[in-house]
Amino acid sequence: MRYLPHSAHERAEMLGVIGAPDIDALFSAVPKPALKNFSLDLPAHSPEFLVEAHMRALAGRNHAAGDGPFFVGAGAYRHHIPATVDHLIQRSEWLTAYTPYQPEISQGTLQMLFEFQTQVAKITGMDVANASLYDGSTGTAEAVLMARRLTRKNKIVLSGGLHPHYRDVVKAYLKDDPDLVCLSPSPTGQGDILEQIDGNTAAIVIQTPDFYGHLRDLKSAADAAHAQGALLIVVVTEVVSLGLLEAPGALGADIVVAEGQSIGNALNFGGPYLGLMATRRDFIRQMPGRLCGETVDADGNRGFVLTLSTREQHIRREKATSNICTNSGLCALAFSIHMALLGEAGFTRLARLNHANAIRLADALAGVPGVEVLNKTFFNEMTIRTAQPAAGLVERLARRGILAGVPASRLLPGDPEVENLIILAATELTTEADIAALVAALMEELA
Amino acid sequence: MSMNNQGRPTGVGTAGTIASGSALLPDEPLLFEIGDTEHSGVDLPEIDLAEDRLGGFARKSKLDLAGLTEPEAMRHYVRLSRLNHSIDSGMYPLGSCTMKHNPRLNEKMARLPGFSDIHPLQPVSTVQGALELMNQLSHWLMTLTNTAAVALSPKAGAHGELLGMMAIKAAQEAKGEAHRKIVLVPESAHGTNPATAAFLGYSVKPVPARDDGTVDVEAVKAALSPEVAAIMLTNPNTCGLFEPQVIEIAKAVHEAGAFFYCDGANFNAIMGVVRPGDLGIDAMHINLHKTFSTPHGGGGPGAGPVVLSEALAPFAPVPFIKRVQDGLDLVEHVEEQALGRVTAFHGQMGMYVRALTYMLSHGADGLAQAAEDAVLNANYIKARLEHLFSVPFPDYPTMHEALFDDSFLKGTGVTTLDFAKAMIDEGFHPMTMYFPLVVHGAMLVEPTESESKQTLDRFCDVMADLASDAKAGNTERFTAAPMKAPRRRLDETRAARQPVLKWERPDDLPQVAE
Numbered sequence: 001m002r003y004l005p006h007s008a009h010e011r012a013e014m015l016g017v018i019g020a021p022d023i024d025a026l027f028s029a030v031p032k033p034a035l036k037n038f039s040l041d042l043p044a045h046s047p048e049f050l051v052e053a054h055m056r057a058l059a060g061r062n063h064a065a066g067d068g069p070f071f072v073g074a075g076a077y078r079h080h081i082p083a084t085v086d087h088l089i090q091r092s093e094w095l096t097a098y099t100p101y102q103p104e105i106s107q108g109t110l111q112m113l114f115e116f117q118t119q120v121a122k123i124t125g126m127d128v129a130n131a132s133l134y135d136g137s138t139g140t141a142e143a144v145l146m147a148r149r150l151t152r153k154n155k156i157v158l159s160g161g162l163h164p165h166y167r168d169v170v171k172a173y174l175k176d177d178p179d180l181v182c183l184s185p186s187p188t189g190q191g192d193i194l195e196q197i198d199g200n201t202a203a204i205v206i207q208t209p210d211f212y213g214h215l216r217d218l219k220s221a222a223d224a225a226h227a228q229g230a231l232l233i234v235v236v237t238e239v240v241s242l243g244l245l246e247a248p249g250a251l252g253a254d255i256v257v258a259e260g261q262s263i264g265n266a267l268n269f270g271g272p273y274l275g276l277m278a279t280r281r282d283f284i285r286q287m288p289g290r291l292c293g294e295t296v297d298a299d300g301n302r303g304f305v306l307t308l309s310t311r312e313q314h315i316r317r318e319k320a321t322s323n324i325c326t327n328s329g330l331c332a333l334a335f336s337i338h339m340a341l342l343g344e345a346g347f348t349r350l351a352r353l354n355h356a357n358a359i360r361l362a363d364a365l366a367g368v369p370g371v372e373v374l375n376k377t378f379f380n381e382m383t384i385r386t387a388q389p390a391a392g393l394v395e396r397l398a399r400r401g402i403l404a405g406v407p408a409s410r411l412l413p414g415d416p417e418v419e420n421l422i423i424l425a426a427t428e429l430t431t432e433a434d435i436a437a438l439v440a441a442l443m444e445e446l447a
Numbered sequence: 448m449s450m451n452n453q454g455r456p457t458g459v460g461t462a463g464t465i466a467s468g469s470a471l472l473p474d475e476p477l478l479f480e481i482g483d484t485e486h487s488g489v490d491l492p493e494i495d496l497a498e499d500r501l502g503g504f505a506r507k508s509k510l511d512l513a514g515l516t517e518p519e520a521m522r523h524y525v526r527l528s529r530l531n532h533s534i535d536s537g538m539y540p541l542g543s544c545t546m547k548h549n550p551r552l553n554e555k556m557a558r559l560p561g562f563s564d565i566h567p568l569q570p571v572s573t574v575q576g577a578l579e580l581m582n583q584l585s586h587w588l589m590t591l592t593n594t595a596a597v598a599l600s601p602k603a604g605a606h607g608e609l610l611g612m613m614a615i616k617a618a619q620e621a622k623g624e625a626h627r628k629i630v631l632v633p634e635s636a637h638g639t640n641p642a643t644a645a646f647l648g649y650s651v652k653p654v655p656a657r658d659d660g661t662v663d664v665e666a667v668k669a670a671l672s673p674e675v676a677a678i679m680l681t682n683p684n685t686c687g688l689f690e691p692q693v694i695e696i697a698k699a700v701h702e703a704g705a706f707f708y709c710d711g712a713n714f715n716a717i718m719g720v721v722r723p724g725d726l727g728i729d730a731m732h733i734n735l736h737k738t739f740s741t742p743h744g745g746g747g748p749g750a751g752p753v754v755l756s757e758a759l760a761p762f763a764p765v766p767f768i769k770r771v772q773d774g775l776d777l778v779e780h781v782e783e784q785a786l787g788r789v790t791a792f793h794g795q796m797g798m799y800v801r802a803l804t805y806m807l808s809h810g811a812d813g814l815a816q817a818a819e820d821a822v823l824n825a826n827y828i829k830a831r832l833e834h835l836f837s838v839p840f841p842d843y844p845t846m847h848e849a850l851f852d853d854s855f856l857k858g859t860g861v862t863t864l865d866f867a868k869a870m871i872d873e874g875f876h877p878m879t880m881y882f883p884l885v886v887h888g889a890m891l892v893e894p895t896e897s898e899s900k901q902t903l904d905r906f907c908d909v910m911a912d913l914a915s916d917a918k919a920g921n922t923e924r925f926t927a928a929p930m931k932a933p934r935r936r937l938d939e940t941r942a943a944r945q946p947v948l949k950w951e952r953p954d955d956l957p958q959v960a961e
Contacts, residue, residue, distance in 0.1 A: 001813045003548055003740075004820055005899035014823055014900065018830040018844075023819045026826050026844045027720065029689040034725045036815075040590055045810030048552055055804055058583075059561025061576030063569065072566040075791060082489060084517055086558070089744075092535030093528035096549050098876070099746035100531075103939075104932040105871055107530035109745040115478045118949040122510050128948045134602035134748070137791035165791035172613065172764070172787040208504075215504050246506045259791075268557075269577050270567030270792025271602065272748030284946060290746065295942035298935035301474070307942040330744030337524055340478050341488035343514010349491040355501070356494045377502035398570045406568045413780050428491065 001045055065267060068401040069434035071361070073381045073425025074211065074411070075136070075163050075237045076270065077262045079350075080429055085264050085337045094333055099290075103305040104297075109329065110304035113292035116336040123239070123339075123347070124256040125247025126278035130289040131306075132327040133275030136259030137166045140205065140235055141173040142288045143255045143277065147203035147231045149286045154179040155201040159193050160186035161210025163237055164411040170205075185412055187383055187421055188374055189214030194224045201230040203254075208234065209241055212374065212408075212423060213381035222252025231255060239263055239276065240427075241379040243351025255279045264338030265331050274331035284308065290327050350428060354380040357426040364435050365424070370446035374421075381425040383408070387446050390422045400441050472933055475526040479950045482513035488520050511952075530933045531745070532876050538902055542848045542879035542891025543637065543685060545715045545737035550808065553740065553801035562800050567792035571777050577796065578775040582768050584803045588733060588754055591814070593724030596760035598767070599752045600794030604712060605639045607732030607751025608679075610789050612643050614730060614755060614762040615677045615706045617786050621762075624704065627676035631705075633662050635686055635883040640679045640710060649676060656885050660686040660840035660850075664695040671703040681710035682726070683717065685883040686840055687825065687848030687891070697727025706730065706759070714738045715895065716822055716847035719815030729756040735795070739802035750798035762786055766793050820896035821847040824903060828892055831907040835914040839886050847895070853888030861917040863888045865925035872924075872931045873909045 006014075011023075020026055027035055046054075065078045072078070089095065093108060100106030100113075113131045120129035133139040144156050156174070158167050160183040167182055174180045181196055189212060193204050204225050208216035222232045231254035236242065239258045248256045260274035261267075279287055285308065293307035342350060358380040366373045370387035386393055390407035397404040405424035412418050426435075499505060515523060532539070539546035557563060565574055585597045598614075601607035612630075619627050630644040633654045641651045654670055657663045667678065678700050682690045690696065697707045709723055709731040715738045717723075723731050735741045735750040743749075755763055764786045766779045777793070809817060822845075829838065829849040836851040853863040867877030867890075879891040894903060916924055929935065 001809065001816060003550060003809065004813070004816060004896055006820055006823075010900045011820075011823060014827045018823075018826045020826070020844070023823060026819075026822050026846075027689070029691045029843045029846075030717075030721055031691070031694050031726075034694070034721050036720055038593070038722060038725075040719065040811040042587060042590055042811035043807070045813040046807055048808070051552060051804055051807045052556065054807060055556040055580075055800070056559065056561075058576040058580045059556075059559040061579065062561040062565050063573035064560040064564040065566060065569075066560055066564050070566075072569050074568055076567055078564070078566065082517075084488070084520060088521070088524045088528075090554060091525070091528045093531040093533045094524075094745060095554075095742045096534040097531045097745040098534075098539055098541060098544060098546055098743050102532070102867075102871065102877055103937045104868070104929050104934045105530075105532040105876065106745075107933050108527040109531055111475070111477065111527055111530070112524075112745075114948075114950070118479065119512065121949045122512050125508075131746070134606060135791060138602065138606070138789075163791065165788060168788040169790060172789055175613070175616075175787075215502050217504075242506075244506060245501065245504050247508070247510070250508060266563040266797075267566050268563055269565045269574065269796035271790070271795040272750075272797050273791075284948070291946070291948055293942040294947040295938045297937045301934065303934045303937045305937045305939050305942045307939065307946060307948075310943075327746050328748045329746035330742065331748055333745065336478075337520060339512070340482065340515050340523070341517065341520050342512075343482060343487045344484035344510050344512040346487035346489040346491060346514055347510070347512060349487075349493055350489070352494040352496055353491055355499060356496060359498075359500060362500070375500070377500050377504070379501070395570055395572065398573055403566070403569050403573065410568060410779070 069437045070403045071405045071424040074406040123242045124278040125249025127281040129278035132332040135273040135275045137169040139257040139275035140166045143233045151202040153202040157181045157196045157204045159206045162207045203231040205233045209379045212383040213378040215377040218251040243347040264334030274328045353428040357430045361426040479513045482515040486514040488517040539876040540878045540892045542893040547895040548897040549742040553804045556804045557800040592754045593722035594754035595757040596755040598763045601751040603749035604734040604751040607753045611730035611753045617762045629675045631678040635885045659842045664692040675705045677706040679708045683713040683846040687845040735802040740805045741798045741801040750795035817896045824894040825849045848893040851890040859917045860922045861925040868928040869925045871929035
């Protein structure tokens, strides 16, 4: 077996040193009926080329985004990843390193995390960011819990524009909680969240651009929340939008959670992704997740360590701020390298290009009979109402080789309000030809 | 050296920052000290937006975000990488972490466009291969554990643990027994166990360990009551021992109306050799990044699928896969579903691909051999070192970890931490220290099956040499260590007391007298 270094001779020699007659003697604490008392319905070991053939056959049964026109978004976005990013993250020293608990031999990972935290703080306009969380959805649930700890109040209001999966994750974390208010889906971008804020409110959660692509007014939300002593949690599922939109921190956000996948990370059918979290300086000690901080070593040289770990489970056990003990290190590295390659100039240009392509898409769709574009504002994503139920229409377009977006009913089943809605995204990878193909196909299907 | 008020050297490339480096391991300035806002390593057209649809929300301020061209970025990240220890460059004898070899075929397969370039919300008719892959991975996990169901979606071990305990809570509520508010957790448990139980509103009742390092079924029975919802037990436990009374414990727990959550962090010791379902577990998370070789990546991403017994299977979260007439369907919503969803989308697909690739490479026979080799290696280390190191629980053969304690260092002036840091100078990552908490000055060594006999012999020689040196009073080798790493010991107290969590322009910081 190619991954196991011992020869039979070496195994026997080692058993001799141990003084065990055979390998089973080392499993003597296992109750007899449970030890190897079965045969497994699983194949035996296989050479590399056969495993590769098996996996290629499975991969070949999927329609990859690059195979044709592609407009799917709704929380995960297809962007170009520079070749440099994937090359670098596969270096052994990044890929196969452990969590940097031994800082003297982990300065690479630690300095990268310090740079990552700085980048996230800058694009969100916040004081500090952590070293990443699992993804945007679990990050949102963590932010809600953090707001409760900070305010010692309970009521949480989720905007109707919050991604339905994010809402569901918060609901699972706060199961049956009477103080959790989830507003109805709001496909037209109208919000009634401000009316919900009262003296018992810990936080309101607003996504922008929202699930339907509309841009939300953060400033008035922050003012209304702060007037009642509540916090504003801002969720961003398309982090490229921060290249063009005002930073949430500049508009009064108290906690910003984002899905960072768009920068440096492939679609991967939904994971692994990258949760970003940033907040105000005063709130650091209630923030979940790992934090990297600067210090000096015994010779006075600058170095970095994981810090403020007294918040974490391995020290605090049942008193920890969260049970999290993993971040999304390699995804954070991919993000940080891609963001370093972009820099402010590239990040801004990338965002503009996305927006320009989305305008092109919206204008083209508006010209299709039987299609109504619902958005007055958007970044790179929008919602259309079609003359036919969206799910069947999207399926028929897929058969033509066009992945035309997400039917809102896939995430909000049984809601007649959204049955005819499709959410579509354009990115820098969307071409004129892609848009033309979509428009032509829609015209035929809706004729 | 000049310093600002954050204690940061203000000049990059001053003598002070070079001193610790060597010709091939240069210190590397921060990205923000190399790049600026005009440099970029990506060629994108400059678009003049004649009009926008941003509704007045366009950004007016600058981000001050530094960029690098491609050659600068390559050098920055290659240089930084060289300051890391990694499994490819040396052994990681880290107990409870299972730092095994990460096969590169896994990486190659995860990058096939049919896996990496598919969207979680594209029509299920266009991702039948992905669903089939998830189905095959589920079959492997359920077969290896002899369980009825598996929830793939948790993002990491602790997340899986949370889901497993949520399922137990939902099952207790469905039985009309929501009043059960206590979870039993042995003192040797990993810190996530009590954190998870507390998060779900349970009070944690510790179960003391026996003198031999295992859990006593009588102690469990004494702690059980109609208020107990579950026990969270790690098996093999954190002392590296298989719980000999695990079947009796499971039986007692079930008779008391409670569930058995098994922490699967140590599954590497028994995969293909013992099926946890045969021991009576109800839920167990499996760390794909430990047992099934997906890379640790410097701290994630992980993946923590949870296998569930028949009793808990109805409480699995969405999504799950169902076979339908014309293929596979992904069930993303269930009416009146008890648990709902613990993450957006479908979990860590990239890790599923790597884990299944690993399983197919090893096969059932290879996985069992890997578990046996992992156990063989740990026992070999224990046998070679027990005359120099103190072994707190000598009664049983160890499983995949060898546990020592620091009583052999008594009176030497060398602490466990000093000893661990001295290992760095010998090219080894330190072992896990001060864990499990039930052993004073614990040193937990997990070699995994990936290490050759030659490496294990060198490791044992080094450990023996260090132990002799400590006993001989050569304390400087320890108290000053590490001396050959890119950094000497770092001031963690200072980092926590005055947290500096991001880079700021030196001009923006108030300067102190130099």
